[in-house]
Amino acid sequence: MSANGKPYVREVSRYGWFLGNPRYRRYMAREVTCVFIGLHALILLVALKRLSEGREAWEAFLHNLTGPAGIVLQLVILAFAIYHSTSWFNVTPKAMPVQIGEQFLPGAVIIGAHYAAWLVATVAVLYLAGAF
Amino acid sequence: MSERIVELEVLRFNPETDTEPRFQRYSVPCMNEWVVLDALNHVKESIDPTLSYRWSCHMAVCGSCGMMINGEPKLACKAFLREYEGVIRVEPLAHFPIQRDLVTVIDDFVTKLKRVKPYLIPKEDQPVEAGEFRQSPAELKRYKQYTLCINCMLCYAACPEYGLVPKFIGPAAISLAHRYNEDSRDGGREERQQEIASNEGVWECSFVGACSEVCPEHVDPAGALQQIKIKSTVDWYKEHAMPWSKK
Amino acid sequence: METIKTDVAVLGAGGAGIRAAIALAEARPSLKIALVSKVYPMRSHTCAAEGGAAGVIKSDDSMDHHFHDTVGGGDWLSDQDAVDYFIREAPKELLQLEHWGCPWSREPNGSVAVRPFGGMKKQRTWFAADKSGFHILHTLFQTSLKYPSIERFDEYYVTDLVIEDGRCRGFTAIEMRSGQMKFFRANAVIIASGGAGRMFPFTTNGAIKTGDGMALAYRAGVPLKDMEFVQYHPTGLPNTGTLLTEACRGEGGILVNKNGRRFLQDYGMGPETPVGQPVLKTMELGPRDRVSQAFWHEQKKGNMVPTRWGDCMMLDLRHLGEKKINERLPLVRDMATSYLGVDPVTDPVPVRPVVHYMMGGIDTDINAATSVKGLYAAGECACVSINGANRLGSNSLTELLVFGRRAALSAMEHLDGGTGTANEVAITAGADAAQARLRELFNRTDGTETIAGVRKEMMATMEENAGIYRSGEGLEKACATLASLRQRYAGIELHDKTNVYNTDLLQALELGAMLDCAEAVTVSALERRESRGAHQRLDFTARDDDKYLRHTLARYRSDGPPEIGYSDVVITRSPPGVRDYSGEKSAGEQK
Numbered sequence: 001m002s003a004n005g006k007p008y009v010r011e012v013s014r015y016g017w018f019l020g021n022p023r024y025r026r027y028m029a030r031e032v033t034c035v036f037i038g039l040h041a042l043i044l045l046v047a048l049k050r051l052s053e054g055r056e057a058w059e060a061f062l063h064n065l066t067g068p069a070g071i072v073l074q075l076v077i078l079a080f081a082i083y084h085s086t087s088w089f090n091v092t093p094k095a096m097p098v099q100i101g102e103q104f105l106p107g108a109v110i111i112g113a114h115y116a117a118w119l120v121a122t123v124a125v126l127y128l129a130g131a132f
Numbered sequence: 133m134s135e136r137i138v139e140l141e142v143l144r145f146n147p148e149t150d151t152e153p154r155f156q157r158y159s160v161p162c163m164n165e166w167v168v169l170d171a172l173n174h175v176k177e178s179i180d181p182t183l184s185y186r187w188s189c190h191m192a193v194c195g196s197c198g199m200m201i202n203g204e205p206k207l208a209c210k211a212f213l214r215e216y217e218g219v220i221r222v223e224p225l226a227h228f229p230i231q232r233d234l235v236t237v238i239d240d241f242v243t244k245l246k247r248v249k250p251y252l253i254p255k256e257d258q259p260v261e262a263g264e265f266r267q268s269p270a271e272l273k274r275y276k277q278y279t280l281c282i283n284c285m286l287c288y289a290a291c292p293e294y295g296l297v298p299k300f301i302g303p304a305a306i307s308l309a310h311r312y313n314e315d316s317r318d319g320g321r322e323e324r325q326q327e328i329a330s331n332e333g334v335w336e337c338s339f340v341g342a343c344s345e346v347c348p349e350h351v352d353p354a355g356a357l358q359q360i361k362i363k364s365t366v367d368w369y370k371e372h373a374m375p376w377s378k379k
Numbered sequence: 380m381e382t383i384k385t386d387v388a389v390l391g392a393g394g395a396g397i398r399a400a401i402a403l404a405e406a407r408p409s410l411k412i413a414l415v416s417k418v419y420p421m422r423s424h425t426c427a428a429e430g431g432a433a434g435v436i437k438s439d440d441s442m443d444h445h446f447h448d449t450v451g452g453g454d455w456l457s458d459q460d461a462v463d464y465f466i467r468e469a470p471k472e473l474l475q476l477e478h479w480g481c482p483w484s485r486e487p488n489g490s491v492a493v494r495p496f497g498g499m500k501k502q503r504t505w506f507a508a509d510k511s512g513f514h515i516l517h518t519l520f521q522t523s524l525k526y527p528s529i530e531r532f533d534e535y536y537v538t539d540l541v542i543e544d545g546r547c548r549g550f551t552a553i554e555m556r557s558g559q560m561k562f563f564r565a566n567a568v569i570i571a572s573g574g575a576g577r578m579f580p581f582t583t584n585g586a587i588k589t590g591d592g593m594a595l596a597y598r599a600g601v602p603l604k605d606m607e608f609v610q611y612h613p614t615g616l617p618n619t620g621t622l623l624t625e626a627c628r629g630e631g632g633i634l635v636n637k638n639g640r641r642f643l644q645d646y647g648m649g650p651e652t653p654v655g656q657p658v659l660k661t662m663e664l665g666p667r668d669r670v671s672q673a674f675w676h677e678q679k680k681g682n683m684v685p686t687r688w689g690d691c692m693m694l695d696l697r698h699l700g701e702k703k704i705n706e707r708l709p710l711v712r713d714m715a716t717s718y719l720g721v722d723p724v725t726d727p728v729p730v731r732p733v734v735h736y737m738m739g740g741i742d743t744d745i746n747a748a749t750s751v752k753g754l755y756a757a758g759e760c761a762c763v764s765i766n767g768a769n770r771l772g773s774n775s776l777t778e779l780l781v782f783g784r785r786a787a788l789s790a791m792e793h794l795d796g797g798t799g800t801a802n803e804v805a806i807t808a809g810a811d812a813a814q815a816r817l818r819e820l821f822n823r824t825d826g827t828e829t830i831a832g833v834r835k836e837m838m839a840t841m842e843e844n845a846g847i848y849r850s851g852e853g854l855e856k857a858c859a860t861l862a863s864l865r866q867r868y869a870g871i872e873l874h875d876k877t878n879v880y881n882t883d884l885l886q887a888l889e890l891g892a893m894l895d896c897a898e899a900v901t902v903s904a905l906e907r908r909e910s911r912g913a914h915q916r917l918d919f920t921a922r923d924d925d926k927y928l929r930h931t932l933a934r935y936r937s938d939g940p941p942e943i944g945y946s947d948v949v950i951t952r953s954p955p956g957v958r959d960y961s962g963e964k965s966a967g968e969q970k
Contacts, residue, residue, distance in 0.1 A: 005147045005879065007229035007237045012295040021203070024292055027340040091341060094355035095362060102270040148877045165618060165718075176882075177831045182875040184882045186422075188585035191621045191714060193513055194422045210717065231556055232880040242419070242533070250521045252480030264477045266489030272482060279482045279514065283421045308521070315480060 030087040036080035043077075089114040134164045138171055138213055142183065143223040145230050153230060155221070156180075162213055168222065169197055169208035172234075185234035192348055195284035198225050199234050205286035205346045226289040227298075241285055244301045248309035248327050253320025271316040278311035278356055280349040287343035287353050293336055300336040301328065303343035303353030310356040329364040337361075380551075380814055381561050385413040385530070387790050388549060388565035390537050390592055392416035393423030394512070394776065395758030396571035397519040398472075398783030399790075404526035406791060413563055415532040415552060417587065417885075420520045424573055424585045425779065428512020429624035429710060430496060431504035432776035434469035437493060440501040442466050449774060450953045452498040452666050453738075453767020454912035455928065456605065458949040461745045461763045465774075465781050472780035473505050481518040482507050494707075495629040495659050496773045498666035498960075502659070504773040509624050509710045512776055535561070536885055537591065539813035540568065540599040540754070541806055546799055547754035548806045550595070551813040555885070558878025560817065562810040566798040567753050567790035570596055571783060574737040574759035575896045577889075579845075580838040582734040583615055583622040592760040594892035596741040597899065601749045602932035602944070604762040606896070607904035608738035608913045610770055611671040611847050615733030617688035619718050623711050623730060625772040627723075628663035630707050631655045632696040634670070635727070636682040642692075646673035648960045655698045661962035668769040668913045669960060671732040675847045684729060691729035700724075732847060736775065738766045738913065739903070742932060742946075747786035753798060755789050757782040764930065768912020820887065826872020830887050833864055833871060837890075837897055840864075845901055850917045854905040861898040862940055868894055899933040899941050906943045907931060924955050 018024035043065075050061040064070050092114055093107030126132065138160050145153035158179055160171045169187055176183050187197040190209045197208040200223040202216065213220075228236035258265065287303035294300050309328045313321045328334055337357045344354040387403055389396045392414050400414045416423065435445050445466040450457050477483055477491065484492045484506050496504040507514040523529055534555040541548045541562070549564040572592025576584030597603050613634070614623045628634070633654055636642045641662065644651045648665040652658040663670075674692055677683055683690035696704060696711075701724045704712050708723075715721050715728045740762040747755045747763070758779045765778060844850075844857035868891060875883035909923035910916050928948055933941035 003147060003149050003151055007147060007231050008145050008153055009229045010226070012227070012292075014296070017292055017296065021292075023290075023342050023345065024340065027292075027338075027342075031338075091339065091354075091358075094341075094344070094352060095358035097355065097359070099270065099274060102268075102273055104273075146877055147879050165720075181830065181883045181886075182877075184880050186418075188418065188422055188424065188587045189427050190585065190619060191427060191718075193426050193510070193710075194424070194585060196418070196422045212717070235880045237556075238419070246524045249524075251525050252478070252522070254478070258478070260471060260474050260478055264474055264483075264491050267485055268489045269485050269487060271489075272485050276482055279517070280510070281517075282426075282513070283419075312480065317480065 030084065033080040033084035033087075036077045037084055040077045040081060085118070089118075135161055136164065138162045139219040140171055140175065141219050141221045142172075142175070142234070143230075144183070144233055146232055164214055166213050167209050168199075168201055168206070168211040168213065168220065171213065172208060172222070183234075184232050193282060195282035198284040198286050198289065199223065200226055200289065205289035207284060207286070207348050210348055225285060227291070227295045228285070228288070238285060240298065241283070241288060241302070241305065244305045245283070245308065248301065248305050249320060249324050250305070250308040250312060252312060252315065252318050253323060254317060255319030265317045267316050274316070275311050275314035278307050278314065278351055281308055281311075281351045282349055284348065286346045286348060290342035290346040292340055292342070293338060297336055299332045301333050303357065306333060306360065307351055307353040307356040310360055313360075325364065325367075328360060329367075334360045334364065380810060381559070383413065383532075383561055383563050385411045385563060385565045386794065387411075387567045387569065387787075388413045388415060388563045389569045389571060390415050390550065390595075391423070391570065391572035391758070391760070392418075392420035392520075392531070392533075393571060393573055393758065394425035394515055394519060394779035395783035395786070396423075396569070397516075397523050398780050399569050399571060399757060399787040400529045401519065401523055401526065402784040402787035403791065404523075404528045406787070408526075408528055410528060410791075412529045413532055413565065414523070414529055415535050415537060415563060417534060417536045417555070417591070419533045420523070420531070421517060422587070423516060424588050425516040425776070426513045427583070427585060427622065428515070428776055429509045429622060430626040430629070431494060431506030431511040431773045432473055432515065432780075433496065433499065433503050433771070433773040434473040434505060434777055435466065435503055436470050436473070436491060436505070437502065440503050444500050445469070445503060447953060448499050448660070449765060449771055450767070451956070451958050452771040453765070453769055454922065454958060455924075455950070455953070455955040456608075456767030456911060456930070456948055457765050458745065458763065459951040459953060460949045462765050463951065464745055464785075465763075465765045465778065468781040468784075469777045472777060472784065476515060476518055476780065479518050479522045481514055484508060494626055495657055495664060496771070497625050497628065497664050497670070498660060498771040499664075499773070500660050504626075504629070506626065508706075509626055509708050515776055515779075536888060537595060538817055538888065540595050541809040541813070542599050542751060543802055543806045543809060544799070546752040547599070548801060548809070551810050553817070553884075555880050558881060560814050562807075564806070566801070567793050568755070569747075569786045569790055570741060570754070570756040570760055571758045571786070572760045574740075575893060576734050576737065578837065578893045578897045578900070579734040579841050581615070581620050581842065583612055583620055584734070589889035589893050590760075590896035591889060591892045592756070593740055594895045596749060596751075596754065596756060597895055597933075597935045599751060599754070600935070601751055601754065602742045602934050603896070603899045603941075604739055604742035604930050604932055604946075605764060605768070605903070606737070606739035606899040606933055607907050607931060608766075608768050609734060609845065609900065610667055610736040610738060610913050611732040612735035613667055613670040613674060613732050614694050614730040615735075616714065616719050617686055617691050617729055617731050620733045621714050621718055622733070622735065623694060623714065623728065624708070625667070627694060627696060627708060627711055629657065630703065631657050631699055632663065632694055634663055635693050635695055636677050637684045638682065640682075642677050642682065643670060643673055646676065648673070650962060652962060658962050661960050665960040666769055666771060666958075667735075671847050672915060674732050686729050689731060691731045693727035694723075694730045695727040696723040697725065697727065736770055738762065738764070738768065738770050739900075739931075742930075746789045747782050748789050753793055755786040757786040768914060821873065821876065821884065823872050827870040828867045828872070830871055830883070830890055833868055834890050834893075837861065837864055837894060841897055841900070845904060848915045848917050849904055851905065851908070854901055857901040858898070858905055858940060861894065861901055865894050865898060895935065902940050902943060903931040903933050928955060
């Protein structure tokens with residue numbers, strides 16, 4: 001190819017574009033961790049199905065879930081779910097700025113409100129589950 | 133005054149003589165307080181007059197000197213040498229075609245900016261003689277941040293979405309549309325929605341947030357885009373789920 | 380060579396150029412308008428103006444006040460009919476910008492806020508924090524996108540005006556991206572290309588401000604008027620020359636010497652006013668020429684603070700407090716902190732006077748018309764003259780708007796009045812000759828000079844001899860040096876002989892323009908044997924109204940220094956008086 005006088009276009013890799021940049025890798029981590037949220041939803045669905053199949057099926061399911069593999073799996077899911085949720089909580093002030101009078105509510109307040117709501121929901125679920 | 137030799141590795145490309153870009157090394161005697169632009173100016177003046185790049189104000193307000201500095205989109209006039217060690221690699225802004233050396237072709241941005249109607253479409257007609265539109269400091273503050281865009285296009289260079297899907301209207305242009313949408317004097321939101329609420333508009337954005345991280349004026353384009361998404365979603369619900377709410 | 384036919388060509392897309400283009404497009408949508416600039420519009424240097432734009436709006440102010448402030452500030456060298464037109468149009472233009480969406484800072488009740496500025500008796504400077512020029516430029520640029528009849532030609536460098544039979548018929552320009560030359564054929568041309576501060580090494584001006592438009596008109600036979608009046612802004616960062624707006628002092632900042640004394644009181648701008656309670660038109664709110672001159676005297680006395688970048692005075696903003704600084708002067712804080720490493724919230728900022736603005740420029744009448752039919756000029760490149768011997772801060776942003784629009788109106792009147800029979804053959808020959816000249820420069824091989832070398836010498840000469848204070852001896856030396864530099868310029872050779880975005884070529888052409896402007900400055904200054912406003916002679920220290928209450932007109936000669944002539948100053952209702960910036964006596968002023 002010879003010089004043609006035209007501007008040079010740098011191609012962006014379709015697949016590996018996020019590898020070289022820490023900012024993009026963080027973004028991919030946030031996005032990919034949603035898979036674990038999906039996984040947890042799947043477990044809940046399976047739980048429903050087992051429940052509908054009768055006592056034996058349910059107890060077998062519970063047994064698996066509370067076994068070492070089940071515990072590890074759930075801990076892993078929990079870790080990634082927390083990462084996913086917090087990474088979203090931390091960007092909420094951008095999407096939902098709140099202006100009171102002239103000033104905008106500081107981002108920390110909006111993020112804090114999300115954590116507070118999370119805490120309340122967790123306590124409520126634990127209460128309904130009979131943890132207290 | 134403290135001086136140091138800075139090694140610059142600058143991307144060179146001349147479409148008349150080169151088929152591919154290449155890097156050229158310059159050893160530049162620099163003052164400690166200099167910015168990368170000062171070093172480039174020294175190269176241009178004393179080492180290699182053929183190097184081409186854009187610059188003007190040297191105070192981060194004209195938006196000319198956006199480049200990739202060690203892979204990061206920066207204004208060369210605000211990239212302080214004291215923050216770098218070793219060889220500094222300088223390339224033209226990512227995601228734009230290279231016209232020559234550090235000069236990019238920015239037609240795409242200029243065309244998109246025009247598409248989003250970044251001007252006041254007044255809510256009500258009022259002759260100039262009748263005086264100013266009243267606007268409280270709170271109303272001003274609501275959109276002020278989005279007026280600060282200097283069109284330097286660092287956000288386009290940072291946005292992977294724009295790199296992968298060039299039809300994306302992109303952070304700066306959409307933020308400027310948002311700037312007018314949020315202005316208490318403006319009534320043009322619906323006109324702009326056709327462009328910015330389309331699939332080439334905000335819905336192409338997956339909220340990487342890189343645009344806001346690199347913005348030298350703290351405009352926060354990512355915020356603007358997410359806010360438009362939320363408002364557009366509310367619009368959709370109003371239209372489809374609550375047809376009675378229509379005007 | 381491709382010919383681009385248009386009705387009106389506007390050269391320069393900063394505040395004045397875009398304002399002109401919009402005025403044309405609004406008044407007559409059928410007109411074809413070419414907006415031609417060497418940079419994209421948002422890069423134009425209007426964006427760097429910080430403080431604000433003056434226009435009478437508040438009830439305690441009056442047109443008379445603005446008139447007298449401007450005329451007195453200009454040391455009576457302003458044309459008073461032009462000043463009258465200017466102050467009357469000013470508020471309308473600023474309101475028009477408000478209607479186009481300019482984010483002016485506001486009062487709590489929603490009306491536009493104004494701030495105090497140097498040399499102004501009342502608060503009348505409209506502002507958008509400390510990025511007023513930036514917001515004006517972007518508001519204009521974005522508004523211009525509404526008009527389909529405005530066709531932009533971004534990154535085109537204009538090389539020559541084409542004049543045929545005393546009429547301007549267009550210009551030739553290089554398209555930077557291709558290196559191709561194009562001929563813009565237009566029967567009306569408006570030059571709005573900005574100033575020439577880059578003749579000096581230490582300036583607030585961006586790299587693009589190289590006097591291109593001034594030189595174009597000058598070479599085409601239009602005189603450059605009052606070029607000796609070069610404004611030094613008192614407060615620039617000592618290392619980079621970055622501007623710290625006069626609004627720093629408008630908001631209450633003070634200037635002190637190394638002993639902590641507010642030395643302006645010793646130079647006719649006292650008595651001292653209470654810190655943090657600025658009093659209009661005295662002390663730190665004196666005019667720029669006086670403040671810069673006071674710095675010079677203090678430096679001679681050894682009262683300045685030595686720094687690595689030379690002697691400085693200290694701009695103290697600390698008493699304003701962090702909140703006010705962040706709200707009103709965010710850019711100033713950012714600049715001082717990042718470029719100098721001094722945070723104005725906690726420390727005084729060292730500053731020194733820096734070349735900022737050209738009062739002089741292309742000679743126009745009150746209608747922005749030059750002596751060549753069909754050629755108009757507005758903005759910093761022009762000299763109407765409303766600024767006289769010293770421009771007041773915040774008058775220039777308004778000037779862009781008022782006279783940008785005025786130039787557009789004049790261009791339309793010109794087109795309506797018939798543009799004469801054009802001799803297209805002669806016109807094409809003119810364009811071809813321009814191309815031939817460029818080709819000669821481009822192909823030159825036996826060069827003896829470098830662009831950087833000649834430029835460096837020009838800057839050093841200007842700094843040394845055409846600064847805040849000048850002497851006949853120094854100016855004579857400068858004239859001789861510049862004459863020889865102009866000759867040497869004919870021997871420069873390009874290093875870069877390719878077409879696409881050739882900035883070596885661009886810089887060569889810019890240097891040619893600056894050399895012509897610089898010579899006009901020094902020869903005009905040498906011939907003005909008096910001290911007035913920004914032109915201070917050590918050998919003629921007094922103002923001399925008998926001889927020099929006149930505009931200097933420098934006429935271009937290709938083979939030697941300019942020919943100097945004079946024209947009368949228009950005086951309508953303010954006879955020359957004493958400029959009084961002492962707070963006590965200000966009530967009795969201008970009587």
